[in-house]
Amino acid sequence: MIGRIRPYLERSFEPLIATLLLGGVGVSAALLVLGLALFLVTGRSGYGEVATVAVLTGPSAASQYPHSIGSILRGVAELRSFAIVELGIVVLVATPVLRVAASVFLFLAEEDRVFVAVTVAVLVLLLSSIFLLH
């Protein structure tokens, strides 16, 4: 009986998840294109002197760019090209996390208690591995 109802319930569920994923990917890609274009046009990363690929990918490259949300946002406000690129990466990484969070609410709307518990547990595990383990 439930098996027959399920496809109708999911009719509203799946487009929402698909739209969320597409939105995250779209915003991320737009930021990456914008940041790269700004970088190529101005020739400036916004962080230190850019010489060659060797400098951009060398052993000290990592320490030059911002890695915290605050410093990335400041860099974006100052129109530093690599800060815009990094914001694009942050949006990309956040997309699957948002998808799990959104699923919690979708299962709540379906009153599917088992899957509300499953998705909440996944969200807690995911957030703890992102924020606690390093």
Added chain:
Amino acid sequence: MADPLQIAGFLAVIFAASFGAGIVGSLAGLGGGVFLVPLLTVGFGLDIHYAIGASIVSVIATSSGAAAAYVRDRITNLRIGMFLELATTTGAITGALVATFVQPRTLFLIFGAVLALSAVPLIRQIGEELPAGVRDDVWASRLRLAGTYPDAVHRRNVPYQVTRVPLGLGMMWIAGLISGLLGIGSGVFKVLAMDVGMRLPMKVSTTTSNFMIGVTAAASAGIYFGRGDVLPVVAAPVALGVLAGAGVGTRLLVRMRNNTLRQLFVPILLLISAEMILRGFGVRL
């Protein structure tokens, strides 16, 4: 002095390679790191940490880019994906916790060998377009995991049931563990768990794996990002190339037979297994 031509060339080559990785990854249900990591380390002389950082970005881009299309087309089984994410996230955390106590080289050898051996049941299944005689186990019926996906090749909706859910959970835990410990190969284990373990149709296995790998990778992305392993000049063309490739791959998969997809998957699995065994012997590609 900046050299815009050299930098533009570098971006273009990485974009093109990532485009290819995105096509294959979105078809096979994995992130494409197996192709990108050797290109970046051997081809461009990049440090392995930067290459793995780029690989994580490629996994997340393939996952979200491809899953957007597969979920919309109702090929992905959302309930199976979300339920099994319990096991992959637990595995990933276990991996991160025990990482300091274990020898990665031994693990590369063990899991490389396991992968090579798992080619056997996979090859035996070649010729089987849709799994026959699979009945829901207790877990699958309780959790309502069975589903239906539209198959453009067969021109009908294909219903399927789900078996051996505990085995699937166990294999997913290992997939998470591997991704937490080794950083590569988690997509291929997910496909195996669903195809060989739970006996789902191949398309449902690879697309549901695609859906899941983004979450597994996001669990460790914070660590790589915070360490500075994600270089903007590498990650941006990787992400854009992979997204474009996934756009093509998702259109291809719909028109493919399950059996063709499995035949494509076997050599990729053997390639990943070879790369893991090589790393176990200390050869860093």
